[in-house]
Amino acid sequence: MRLVVNGVTHTLDLDPRTTVLDALREHLRLTGAKKGCDHGQCGSCTVLLDGRRVNSCLLLAVAHEDARITTIEGLGTEEEPHPVQRAFVEHDGFQCGYCTPGQICSAVGMLEEAARGWPSAVTSGSVVSEQRLDDAEVRERMSGNLCRCGAYPNIVDAIRSVQ
Known part of the structure; x- marks a missing residue:
């Protein structure tokens, strides 16, 4: 099967029960996404799938052939980090x-x-304003x-600084 990860197409021979997370970590050696709870409850395995955030531990790789997967390794580089990566460093968000x-991710x-106007449970009105x-x-x-260390205030500050 083919997985498109960080813009590179990979042809893999996977067991049909292999999750996206295990394909990334064990077959492609992209270890940024972590296996925390392995039940989709902690978010440490979050990656972007066709631009949408997903818990990669819950997805079977065979169901996402040719989907565009972006991991932390594909967001930026050491020389030019993604703005969110830079904000996490600047605001000590970890x-x-x-x-x-x-x-x-x-x-x-x-x-x-939010930029597309999708509301959340606390959004007043039906769409997010400007x-x-x-x-x-x-x-x-x-x-x-989830963050076991409790870095939430700095994570929120980092995210708010980017928008």
Whole structure:
């Protein structure tokens, strides 16, 4: 099967039960996305699939042949980090760093959702206005990504600085 990861097409021979996360980590050696809970509850495995954030531990790779997958490794480079990556560093949006790749991928996807006007559970009205997301909006939209270290205030500050 073919997986398009970070703009590169890979042909892989996978067991049909292989998740996207395991294909990334074990077959492509892209270890940014982490296996936290393996139940889709913590968000440490978050990647972008055709631009939308997903828990890669819940997706079978065979169901996403030719989909565009973007991992933390594909968002930016060391020389030119993605604006969200840069903001996490500038705002100290991490402690141990285990959840950080998933947090960053989720933030990138979440900011795109908000830019498209998609509401959240705390959005007043039916669509997001042109105004910046407030702390409550960012917290709600990022609620699927857990941080055991409790770096949430800095994560919110980092995300809000990018929008």
